[in-house]
Amino acid sequence: MDFLTFSANTLCLLSLIALVFPFSSFLVILQLKKSQGATISIFNISVSLIASLLVFINVWNSTTLQQQVEWFQVGTVSISAGILLNNLSVLMMVLVSAISLLVHIYSISYMKGDENIYKYWAYLGLFCFSMMGLVISDSLLLIYMFWELVGMSSYLLIGFWFTKDAASQAAKKAFIMNRIGDLGFLTGLMIIYSQFGTFDIGRLFNVGGLVDSASIINGFWISESASVPVIWLTIAGLAFFIGAMTKSAQFPLHTWLPDAMQGPTSVSSLIHAATMVAAGVFLLGRVYPLFDSIALNTITVVGVFTAFMAATIALTQNDIKRILAYSTISQLGFMIAAMGIGAYGESIFHLATHAFFKCLLFLAAGSVIHQLHHYKEHHSLEFNHQDIRLMGGLRKQMPIAFITMCIAAAALAGLPFTSGFLSKDAILITSFEWAEGYHGFKKLVPFVLVLTSWLTVFYIGRLIFKVFFGKSNYKGVKDAPWPMTRILLILAFFSLFPLFSVNPLSYDNSWLLQGFVPAGVKPFDIFHLLVPIIVTGISAIIVLISYKLYGGTATKQLPENGLLYRFSNRAWYLDRVYDLLFVRSITALSIISHKFDTLIVDGLVNSLAGLARIISDIIHWFDRHVVDGLVNGIASLASKTGDFARQFQTGKLQHYLITMLTLVVTFFIITYLI
Amino acid sequence: MIPLSHFMIISAALFCIGLFAVLTKRNAIQILIGIEFMINAAILNFVAAGRFDRVAGGGQMFALFAIVLAAAGVAVALAIILNVYKHFRTINPDKIDTLKN
Structure with a gap:
């Protein structure tokens, strides 16, 4: 493999190539305005993937590279910009470019015939560019810029069908909610800069770096250059967390994500799998040394609560994409909670596995939606082609979608032999081990997570059984064309265990997990044995229950007017609350100020x-x-x-x-x- | 002997008659005659005053000069009147008001 070993300069050049190529497709396609941008985009993203893979091979577990140039100078202050390649960033590079490539290829068929298709390709390019930049930047300021770009390009993509009112509303909502997080990020940025005088991630967060060597004495947070009350350390951590909360859709700032389903399904898949929502977790990973115990506790609580809340909401949704959206929020809650309990590697591990199976879930759902949409247009029928109550029996008509989606659902549910099993177990077991060292509410954390994972099994089981089992309403619906299904098959392979660990039942030897610092908890072997068995056992029972409820030909109708049902179906009334609390109050305020004005x-x-x-x-x-x-x-x-x-x-x-x-x-x- | 004042009165009367003629007449020739009246009033004054200068006869001398000058003046004035008549076809001074425009 010597010919694949490169010098540091070449590696930086390669990562720049991986960064710039998607951007060039954005520029070129917008210039050409050709209806066909697919070739250019796919070529560029392939180059990006190849460059990322080469960088990954060289950097993973061997070195950390940082190269920078002076960016600008204001007075005596010099700000540098550069590339930081370590395990986290190269993993994300590969993840982003790989998922993007698959989504790109899938989109050729999925988006065929859209009149603004060239814009779609251009925005995808911009999106990948911003995500790549976010991942490889070595300066918090640069990350902030790419962070904003991600928000911007997600706005463009969610609102891609901007003639639909709901889509443009959803795009606005996503953008505005994300501004709140940007504000948090900016606050954190300012605190960091005033405390340490630099944005350089390497200098700040390396072992023995500025954050590491800053000490807390007598309630003061003391760095080389400044000393402030220790509360600012907590505020900085929480500010960065607020940034992560919006991008990764954590309670209470998650409501933009289900609405973002108004975008094309391929875009949802890209946003949910590896790119936008991963950005928040990634940011937490980047600034991890900054968090003190208060911040970490907050992160844990928010993560666990979000995971649980989103899972309960997903139980009763009827729109196939909304179920998946809430499941994304729930899984992100898992990752955030894992970050909070110190399971850094486990969190990134789950991020990686989730990227593949969630992408698969969305693309498979997309193929179902796509086929039903065509069926609807062909027979000029009028029905909601995303409503799972109207689907059923597609198992025989769409076998590939069925099989791949089952694999993805198994991974999401954490059933054995899937990648999700490994990463979810990693988080659950680590949380049990972590909770051993504490008393009080922290004891609850692992149990809520386990409960959430059972809820996950139930709602994804409900989705699968409702869509693919029972009686078919639509004669002559076939599997999606080969260009789409082949992507599903590839992703299905990536959702199984071999990519991540040789041993399908234990995550301990996973190469991915070994690339990160292990969680600082005392291992208890008993958990490693008991947790998988109990969780999987009950999960299997839940699958059976959901099959009984939803799988049969004559599906029993569960009561749909209970208080809890409505609470869950209306997503805990959060949108209503926000509407009352913020939208109405701001409208009232603006009416009052209008009166005052007049x-x-x-x-x-x-x-x-x-x-x-x-x-x-x-x-x-x-x-x-x-x-x-x-x-x-x-x-x-x-x-x-x-x-x-x-x-x-x-x-x-x-x-x-x-x-x-x-x-x-x-x-x-x-x-x-x- | 006739006192000087009589001459003066006659002279003044002559002057006034001449002045009146000058101011009122509608004919340039008559105006010219008025002017002659006034000159002669002045000459009469000279001659009358000459009584007090018998040796040098200054008054008489001035009277002679004045008569000559008046004659020259009348000649010139008549020439002007002739030209005015040629130009305006009238010698009525009321009609000749080009000074105003």
């Missing part, structure tokens, strides 16, 4: 204007009568004088003579007689 501000302005009018009327009168009067008076005086003098200038000789005579006589009279 009544007081306008009134003030109008009365000022009235006053000015009165004053100007006075001035006008003064001008007209006094100033003009003076001028006119002088003018008329001159005119009168002139007229008077004119009388003497008759042009007649004798008149002049009389005048002269008069003057002379007058003169004499005055001189001699008076």
Whole structure:
């Protein structure tokens, strides 16, 4: 393998290639405006994948590379920009480019015939570019920029069918919710900069780096250059977490994600699998050394709660994509919770496995939706082709979609021989081991996670059985065309255990997990044995129960008007609460300020204007009568004088003579007689 | 002997008659005659005053000069009147008001 070993410079160049190629497809396709951007995009993303793989082979478990150049200088402050390649970033690079490539290929068939297809390819390119940049940047400032770009491109993609009102609303919602997280990120960024004076991740977070060597003495957080109360350390951690919460859709900022289902299914798949939602977990991984115990506890609680909440919501949803959306939120909760309990590697492991099986779930669901949509158009029927209540019996008509989706569902449910089994067990077992060291509410964490994983089994079982079992309503629906199904098969392979671990039943020897620092918990062998057995056993029972409930030809209708059902179906009424709390209050506030504007501000302005009018009327009168009067008076005086003098200038000789005579006589009279 | 004041009165009367003629007449020739009246009033004054200068006869001398000058003046004035008549076809001074325009 010597020929695949490269120098540090070449590796950085390769990662730059992986970064720039998707961006070039964005630029080129938008310039060409050809209806066909597929070839360019797929070529570029393939190059990106190959470069990422080469970098991965060289960097994984062997070195950490950081190269940077000076970016800009303000006064004496110099900000650098560069590339940081370590296990985390190269893994993400491969994940992002691989999933993107598969989604790209899938999209050729899925998006066929869309009139704005070139924009779709261009936005996908921008999306991959931003995600790649986010992953390989070595500076928090750069990450922040790419973070914003991810938000921007997700906005473009979610709102791709912008003529649909729901889609443009969903895009706006996603964008605005993400702004909240951006604000958190920015706050964290500012605290970090004021404390350490640099954005360089290498210098900040390496072992023995700035964050590591900053000490806490007497309630003060002391770095080389600054000293602030220790609360700022907690605030910085929480601020970064808020950033991660929005991108990774954690409670209470998760509501944008189910709505984002309005985008094309391939986009949902990309957003949910490896890119956008992974960005939050990735950010937590990047700034991990910053979190103190309060921040970590918050992260754990939020993660566990989100996992549980989203799973309960997913139980009763009827839109196939919404179920998957809530399952993504739930799985992200698992990852975040794993981060919170210190299971850093397990979290990234779950991120990687989840990327594949969630991508598969979405693409398989997409193929079902695609086929039903065509069926609907072909027979000019009117029904909701995403509603699982209207599906059924597709098992025989769409065998490939059925098999692949079963594999993905098994992985999501954490059944043995799948990748999900490995990573979910890793998180569950680590959480049990972690909880051993604590008392109180922390004891609850592993049990809630286990309960959530059982709920997961139930709702994904419900989805599978409702869609693929029972009686078929649609005659003549076939599997999606080969270009789509082949992607499903590839992903199905990646969702099984061999890619991640040789031993299908134990995650301990997984190569991926060994690439990261192990969680700092005392291992208890008993958990390694008991947890998988109990969890899997009960999961199997739950699968059977859900088959009984939903799998039969004559499906029993569960009561659908209970309080809990409605609570779950309406997604815990969170959208309603947000609507009341924020949207309504802001609307009310804006109405009040509008009133204030019209009544007081306008009134003030109008009365000022009235006053000015009165004053100007006075001035006008003064001008007209006094100033003009003076001028006119002088003018008329001159005119009168002139007229008077004119009388003497008759042009007649004798008149002049009389005048002269008069003057002379007058003169004499005055001189001699008076 | 006739006192000086009589001459003065006659002279003044002559002057006034001439002045009146100058101011009122509608004919340039008559105006010219008025002017002659006024000149002669002045000459009469000179001659009358000459009584007090018998040795040098200054008054008489001035009277002679004045008569000559008046004759020259009348000649010129008549020439002007002739030209005015040629130009305006009238010698009525009321009609000749080009000074005004």
